[in-house]
Amino acid sequence: MSAITAFFARWRVRLGYPLVIVVLFFADPTPRSILAGALVGAIGLWLRAFAAGYLHKQEVLTVAGPYAYTRNPLYLGSAILTIGAGVAARSWISVLVLFVYFALFYSVVMRREEKELHLRHGAAFEEYARAVPLFIPRLTPVKVPQASAGSFTLEQYKKNHEWQAAAGYLFLLAIFLLLIWYLRTR
Numbered sequence: 671m672s673a674i675t676a677f678f679a680r681w682r683v684r685l686g687y688p689l690v691i692v693v694l695f696f697a698d699p700t701p702r703s704i705l706a707g708a709l710v711g712a713i714g715l716w717l718r719a720f721a722a723g724y725l726h727k728q729e730v731l732t733v734a735g736p737y738a739y740t741r742n743p744l745y746l747g748s749a750i751l752t753i754g755a756g757v758a759a760r761s762w763i764s765v766l767v768l769f770v771y772f773a774l775f776y777s778v779v780m781r782r783e784e785k786e787l788h789l790r791h792g793a794a795f796e797e798y799a800r801a802v803p804l805f806i807p808r809l810t811p812v813k814v815p816q817a818s819a820g821s822f823t824l825e826q827y828k829k830n831h832e833w834q835a836a837a838g839y840l841f842l843l844a845i846f847l848l849l850i851w852y853l854r855t856r
Contacts (some may be wrong), residue, residue, distance in 0.1 A: 674778070685771075690842065692767050697759035699846040707758025708843055714750030715836050717743055722832035723822035731791045733798055734820035738811035741784075741802050745776050749805075751839055758846050780804060 699707075717736065721743035724735040736743035752772045756765035784804070787795045794814070801812040827833075 711754030
């Protein structure tokens with residue numbers, strides 16, 4: 671793994687925190703924009719939760735559930751969350767910052783994970799990658815012959831700590847509400 675790829679993989683979440691400060695600085699939220707952002711974000715959270723309930727990291731090649739439509743449903747859910755944060759912020763600068771961050775970091779991270787999966791699962795991953803798009807989902811699910819069916823479990827959702835994404839997004843929305851309150855009381 672190159673030093674740049676390692677940087678993106680290691681720092682994608684940690685650099686998200688100062689990014690939130692930049693987004694908040696330029697944000698001009700309203701109750702309506704926060705509600706709209708919450709609704710968009712709920713779709714992203716649902717997709718992430720659904721995907722996390724199937725995902726067995728480092729154990730098997732997960733190809734069932736949302737992974738039969740896109741190889742990266744967790745990151746697709748994160749993209750939808752990013753859109754929701756931009757809607758809630760109600761600022762083109764915030765949206766641009768969020769978009770550049772997501773596109774830059776996650777395109778590198780997805781490609782790095784592709785290489786790792788290829789090394790770990792070989793031909794099975796190649797067949798899966800030929801049939802299922804990297805990011806934008808297919809309209810119909812793919813059935814990979816030698817893969818196990820798998821199913822969603824709440825246990826797996828918890829094991830993947832997916833509740834943290836929901837907690838973080840709710841915290842961001844709460845900060846937007848506090849920002850509205852602060853700006854109105856000044």
